[in-house]
Amino acid sequence: MTAVATxxxxxxxxxxxxxxxxxxxxxxxxxxxxxxxxxxAPNFLSTANMVIMSKHVALNAFLAIGMTFVIIxxxxxxxxxxxxxxxGMVAGWLVLYGVNPGLGWSIxxxxxxICLIVILVGVAVGAVNGLLVTKLNVAPFIAxxxxxxxxxxxxxxxxxxxxxxxxGGNPEYGSASFRLIGAGSFLGIPxxxxxxVAVGCLAAYIARRTPLGxxxxxxxxxxxxxxxxxxxxNRIKMFVYMFSGxxxxxVGLIISSQLVAAHPATGETFELNAIAAAVLGGTxxxxxxGRIGGTIxxxxxxxxxxxxxxxxxxxxxxxxxxxxxxIIAAVVVDQAQQRLQARVALQAQAALGK
Amino acid sequence: MNFTxxxxxxxxxxxxxxxxxxxxxxxxxxxxxxxxxDNPFFKAExxxxxxxxxxxxxxxxxxxxxxxxxxxxxMFDTAIARGAKAIILDNAGADATVAxxxxxxxxxIPSFLIDxxxxxxxxAVSQIVSNNYQGAQLGAEQFxxxxxEEGKYAELLGREADTNAGxxxxxxxxxxxxxxxxxxxxxxSANWSQTEAYGxxxxxxxxxxxxxxVISGNDTMAMGAWAALEAAGRTDVIVVGFDGSNDVRDxxxxxxxxxxxxxxxxxxxxxxxxxxxxxLRTGETGVDEKQLMDCILITPENAGQLxxxxxxx
Amino acid sequence: MLRWLCLAxxxxxxxxxxxxPDPDPTAADGSGGGGAQQTDEQRMxxxxxxxxxxxxxxxxxxxxxxxxxxxxxxxxxxxSAGERFGVRPAAGSAPWNFVVxxxxxxxxxxxxxxxxxxxxxxxxxxxxxxxxxLGPIVRGTGLRDALTVYDFTAFRDQIExxxxxxxxxDRAVADIAKPEADPAGATYAFTGVITxxxxxxxxxxxxxxxxxx
Numbered sequence: 001m002t003a004v005a006t007x008x009x010x011x012x013x014x015x016x017x018x019x020x021x022x023x024x025x026x027x028x029x030x031x032x033x034x035x036x037x038x039x040x041a042p043n044f045l046s047t048a049n050m051v052i053m054s055k056h057v058a059l060n061a062f063l064a065i066g067m068t069f070v071i072i073x074x075x076x077x078x079x080x081x082x083x084x085x086x087x088g089m090v091a092g093w094l095v096l097y098g099v100n101p102g103l104g105w106s107i108x109x110x111x112x113x114i115c116l117i118v119i120l121v122g123v124a125v126g127a128v129n130g131l132l133v134t135k136l137n138v139a140p141f142i143a144x145x146x147x148x149x150x151x152x153x154x155x156x157x158x159x160x161x162x163x164x165x166x167x168g169g170n171p172e173y174g175s176a177s178f179r180l181i182g183a184g185s186f187l188g189i190p191x192x193x194x195x196x197v198a199v200g201c202l203a204a205y206i207a208r209r210t211p212l213g214x215x216x217x218x219x220x221x222x223x224x225x226x227x228x229x230x231x232x233x234n235r236i237k238m239f240v241y242m243f244s245g246x247x248x249x250x251v252g253l254i255i256s257s258q259l260v261a262a263h264p265a266t267g268e269t270f271e272l273n274a275i276a277a278a279v280l281g282g283t284x285x286x287x288x289x290g291r292i293g294g295t296i297x298x299x300x301x302x303x304x305x306x307x308x309x310x311x312x313x314x315x316x317x318x319x320x321x322x323x324x325x326x327i328i329a330a331v332v333v334d335q336a337q338q339r340l341q342a343r344v345a346l347q348a349q350a351a352l353g354k
Numbered sequence: 355m356n357f358t359x360x361x362x363x364x365x366x367x368x369x370x371x372x373x374x375x376x377x378x379x380x381x382x383x384x385x386x387x388x389x390x391x392d393n394p395f396f397k398a399e400x401x402x403x404x405x406x407x408x409x410x411x412x413x414x415x416x417x418x419x420x421x422x423x424x425x426x427x428x429m430f431d432t433a434i435a436r437g438a439k440a441i442i443l444d445n446a447g448a449d450a451t452v453a454x455x456x457x458x459x460x461x462x463i464p465s466f467l468i469d470x471x472x473x474x475x476x477x478a479v480s481q482i483v484s485n486n487y488q489g490a491q492l493g494a495e496q497f498x499x500x501x502x503e504e505g506k507y508a509e510l511l512g513r514e515a516d517t518n519a520g521x522x523x524x525x526x527x528x529x530x531x532x533x534x535x536x537x538x539x540x541x542x543s544a545n546w547s548q549t550e551a552y553g554x555x556x557x558x559x560x561x562x563x564x565x566x567x568v569i570s571g572n573d574t575m576a577m578g579a580w581a582a583l584e585a586a587g588r589t590d591v592i593v594v595g596f597d598g599s600n601d602v603r604d605x606x607x608x609x610x611x612x613x614x615x616x617x618x619x620x621x622x623x624x625x626x627x628x629x630x631x632x633x634l635r636t637g638e639t640g641v642d643e644k645q646l647m648d649c650i651l652i653t654p655e656n657a658g659q660l661x662x663x664x665x666x667x
Numbered sequence: 668m669l670r671w672l673c674l675a676x677x678x679x680x681x682x683x684x685x686x687x688p689d690p691d692p693t694a695a696d697g698s699g700g701g702g703a704q705q706t707d708e709q710r711m712x713x714x715x716x717x718x719x720x721x722x723x724x725x726x727x728x729x730x731x732x733x734x735x736x737x738x739x740x741x742x743x744x745x746x747s748a749g750e751r752f753g754v755r756p757a758a759g760s761a762p763w764n765f766v767v768x769x770x771x772x773x774x775x776x777x778x779x780x781x782x783x784x785x786x787x788x789x790x791x792x793x794x795x796x797x798x799x800x801l802g803p804i805v806r807g808t809g810l811r812d813a814l815t816v817y818d819f820t821a822f823r824d825q826i827e828x829x830x831x832x833x834x835x836x837d838r839a840v841a842d843i844a845k846p847e848a849d850p851a852g853a854t855y856a857f858t859g860v861i862t863x864x865x866x867x868x869x870x871x872x873x874x875x876x877x878x879x880x
Contacts, residue, residue: 042436049435056428098687105688161514163423165449165473173685255424261450263423267513310432316390316418391774448824475820483819487829488808495782495806503781521826528833533781644820646760646828 015344022337024299026281026330033301037308044311048076051190057303058196061296062251063274064281065203067306068295071278072207072239074220074287075133075140080248080274082151083125084267087252089155091118092164092262095178110174115181119249126245130238148271155264164262182258192254196296199247204292216240220287276323277302280330301326366458381413384630385433386623388444389421393574394442395597395619399468403442403621410631412439421516423450430454434461434543441624444469448517452477455616464633466626469619470517471644481644482606482622486518489615489649490525496613497530497569497594504535505566508558510551510579511543512571519543522571522596529619530569539565544575545619551578559586566591573597573614579612598652598663606657616650619663638666707830716832722816723835727766727875730754730813731858732849734769734789738796745865754813762862765811767872770856770880771797776849782806786869787857789792795869799857799877802840808832809862810839836873843877854880 021028037044061078067186069190070077094114100106109117125147132143169175177184207213218226219236251270256262281298283290305326309319384407391397400416402640406413406440415436419426428447433441434457441458445451445464455465459564464479471483501507509526512519530536539562544551551570555578558565568583568591570576574593583591589610598616605611625647629639652660659666705713715723732752740748749755749763770785774795778785782804786795800806811817811832822828839859846853859874 046435052431052435056431059424105686107686109686156514162520163447163449163515165452173687258453259423259427259450260453261423261447263447263450263515265422265513266424268422307428307432310417310429313415313417315416316420337368353401471824473823483825485825487825491806491829521824524826525829528829529804642756642818642820644818644822646756646761646819646825 015340015347019337019340019344022333022340023282025333025337026294026301029280029326029330030297030301030304033304034307037304037311041308041311044308049311051188051193053307054193055190056307058192058278058299059192059254060270060273060303061196061253062298063244063249063270064277064295064299065199065292066240066247067271067274068278068281068283068290068292069203069207069216069240070140070244071275071283071285072287073216074223074235075240076144076275076285077126077129077241077244078141078144078271079125079129079147079151080244080251081267081270081272082148083122083245083248084252084255084270085155085264086125086151086158087118087249088120088256088262089158089164089216089264090121091178091253091256092167093158094118095175095238096164096169098173108170108173108175111169111177111181112150112213114175114178115253118253119246122245122247122249122252123242124245126242126248129236129245130176130241134234134237135243147224152264152268159262159264161264163264163304165260167256167260167262171297177274178257179260180257182254182256182260192258195250195254199250200292200296202345203243207292212236212239217288220289222288273302276327279327279334282334284334298330379413382439382634383413383415383436384440384442384627385415385417385429385436385438387417387419387426387429387433389446390418391599394599395617397661398619399444399623402620403468403627404591406624406627409440409572410627412627412631419446420512421446423447426451427454430458434458434463438463439634441465442626442630443467445472447515448473464630466630466633468622468626469617475643478643479633480626480639480641482626482629483644483646484617484622485646485648486521486617487525487528488646489617489638491520491529492649493594493596493613493615494526494529494569496653497526497567497592498533500592500594500612501536501567503533506537506539506562506564507567507569508539508555508565509541510554510568510570510575510577511541512546514543516546519546519571526569544578545572545586546572548574548578548581551575552582552621555579555582556586559583559588568593570595573599573602576611576614577601577605580605584610598660600660600662603652603657603660604653606652609654612653614652616660616663616665618647618650618651618665621664622647673839707827708834711827711834712837713832715831715838718816719838723814724854724875726814726816727858727860730766731768732765734767734797737765737767738789741863745863754815756812756815756819761812762858762864764809764862766813766858767862768856768858769797770854771854773850773855776846776851778846778849784871785846785855787855797857797861798869798871799855799874800840800871801836801843801845801874805836806841807836807862807871807873809860810835810875812862813860821873839873839875843874844879846879850879856880 031129043049091114094117098106098108129144129147132138133140158350167178171180181191186194215231215236218231219233223233234239255266278295280301281294283295306319385405386400388396388400391400404414404416415438417429419429423446441463445467447509452474456477458465459477467478469484471481511523540558542554545555568579570579573595576593580593583589593611595611595614597667598614602614633639650665683715737748737752740751745763753763753765755761755763769789771789773785773835774788776785783801784798787797787799788794789796817831819828856878857874858876859872861870863870
């Protein structure tokens with residue numbers, strides 16, 4: 001990436017411009033999608049709709065941020081959707097029943113504690129993923145596929161398939177503010193968006209400015225090389241899966257608060273949307289390459305696309321086809337960019353060598 | 355282009371977007387939200403509602419929530435943002451639907467529920483409920499009669515997380531459990547799916563070859579089970595379904611599946627649109643919020659009149 | 668550093684949790700405040716037991732029509748008969764229910780079934796007109812639907828409402844003395860609810876009173 005940034009201008013003017021265009025493709029796609037729906041879908045540009053769409057995008061964006069780290073490190077996390085469902089059920093359980101050890105009393109928690117416990121559950125499932133991948137050497141695809149089923153099964157077991165209703169909380173226990181996570185807003189912008197901004201900035205900071213972030217790229221780019229140069233590969237992998245679990249837990253909290261109910265099937269196929277957003281944002285499935293900012297824009301492209309199509313009343317079956325085509329196109333363009341970038345870099349080297 | 359610049363550009367795009375006035379729509383819009391159309395039952399609902407709304411001069415927006423409460427909630431947001439005048443909904447969960455319907459009400463949009471009810475009254479204008487419990491009792495009564503009040507049977511359940519799966523099963527057992535000579539050898543979920551029902555039925559036949567009847571939570575599963583029974587040469591087994599789809603009608607007429615229970619999906623959807631129209635014009639529907647619509651037992655005698663979830667004549 | 672940060676966050680927060688005794692220790696089932704409730708069935712049974720003498724019977728008495736009058740009206744048309752004698756919840760597609768009284772001779776009976784019944788001939792032509800359901804299994808929700816005091820909107824869901832119908836039916840047949848031996852030829856006077864469908868004969872009746880004459 002840095003090699004391109006320091007590429008002397010003029011040496012390959014048109015190629016440079018093309019490369020810039022390709023690198024900004026996700027963002028251009030977003031603008032195009034926006035412009036299209038502004039004309040095609042009534043009320044699309046209203047402020048209320050913008051806020052609503054951002055809320056919808058936020059859910060996928062959280063998962064996609066966690067997923068980006070995992071993919072950059074050379075893994076994959078298929079379990080996020082199930083973690084969303086499980087965490088939602090844990091939140092619902094805590095709000096309704098608290099923790100009851102069966103001794104004639106129960107511990108009731110306030111909103112902050114509920115959030116912390118739920119996040120802990122998400123991180124714990126992530127840690128299980130991490131342990132499976134690092135200590136037991138299970139391929140990430142299989143390990144997280146296993147936790148996908150386990151977590152979903154646990155979510156269904158927690159209530160016997162039923163929905164936890166009326167998660168309004170109880171003012172006596174200080175959990176009445178639980179609803180605010182999904183319904184509250186600050187300065188006219190929903191809390192979930194603020195959370196996304198916070199998590200997004202934190203993740204971008206980790207990725208670009210901390211040694212941890214650079215190690216993640218190193219592990220994904222060349223695991224052996226990273227290990228030989230002293231990177232604690234296992235620790236890095238544990239971190240990415242736990243962070244992904246953390247993001248999924250946040251989504252579980254937000255959804256159960258928004259719906260004021262926890263449904264055990266929540267989050268099915270969320271992992272696929274998250275992977276799609278990451279790929280659309282330029283994350284390479286083979287690891288070592290990708291950016292948080294790109295992923296967030298990717299999530300916006302998918303979200304705006306699906307919301308816009310829904311507003312236009314396009315058949316749900318067509319929506320699925322269109323989403324698939326967009327993802328394929330994104331990867332094709334990504335490959336083109338890689339080739340072009342390699343060529344520009346070669347030319348730059350050749351120019352230097354002269 | 356780095357992250358900060360993207361964010362900056364993004365917020366500019368947002369600011370521009372926000373400053374533009376929303377587009378006004380011409381005819382009044384009715385949003386029709388149902389589960390996925392890959393099940394003919396929900397397709398019939400959507401088609402019925404859409405046709406009636408068009409007749410009454412409304413624009414329609416047909417949306418699909420795939421029985422996912424979160425997606426349903428997003429659909430409500432979309433309907434509100436599009437400025438729909440009314441929402442016709444077959445909901446994705448009795449508890450999880452309360453919040454979005456309330457949100458629509460707060461935004462001044464009345465909701466008219468069909469097929470399934472929600473666990474709160476006073477927030478939707480109408481709830482035209484398919485009496486699944488009564489329907490299941492009808493099916494069970496017929497099943498008991500066909501079984502001769504005795505014998506071993508299996509039950510195929512719908513998806514556990516679905517309200518109707520529970521209601522139907524409860525309705526079946528409300529009747530069947532009063533007959534001590536009827537013994538349920540197994541109860542399996544086949545997730546409403548034909549393929550899964552086929553597989554489950556094959557396994558059940560291996561474990562319990564002496565089975566005499568199968569009662570199924572819906573028609574697609576009944577079809578799957580019947581296919582497995584036919585393949586195993588066990589066409590003597592009594593199968594009873596639920597929904598009243600055309601496939602099962604044909605099977606009943608051909609002497610395969612013995613009975614099913616019709617939910618008047620088409621009529622229900624149209625009734626909801628009519629009530630929505632009345633409400634939008636006069637401010638009231640003139641009927642109670644919760645209305646039960648009884649199901650009708652379909653046997654070889656009346657199966658011939660059945661067409662797309664409606665009984666002729 | 669991260670670990671300390673987490674601890675610093677968690678420790679003060681834990682001070683906010685509360686230990687609450689279970690609402691009713693005898694009924695504690697591990698789910699805290701959630702359990703410890705009657706089932707729908709029990710609640711509806713209790714409700715019917717409380718309402719039966721005070722509201723149900725008077726409400727039925729008010730709607731009762733002679734079956735001898737209802738029968739020809741039914742032959743003329745279900746809807747027109749419904750307008751004159753029938754009750755049904757709200758408008759729309761709900762079927763008509765009729766509270767009827769009359770008497771007839773037993774022409775057939777089926778007592779060995781769990782859904783026992785006997786057929787009465789009310790007009791002396793030898794054909795059965797009414798099929799009195801004797802329980803213990805009673806079909807149909809006619810009794811509930813004939814009672815306008817029970818409004819579906821006031822109930823949580825269709826399960827609760829169905830349990831009400833079941834409780835009402837059970838309560839109704841509990842009072843009925845089921846004939847021991849073959850009752851053929853005996854005369855019975857009845858009051859009860861019918862929900863006739865077009866062309867159905869004999870019409871099933873949920874009996875509220877049944878007396879041998």
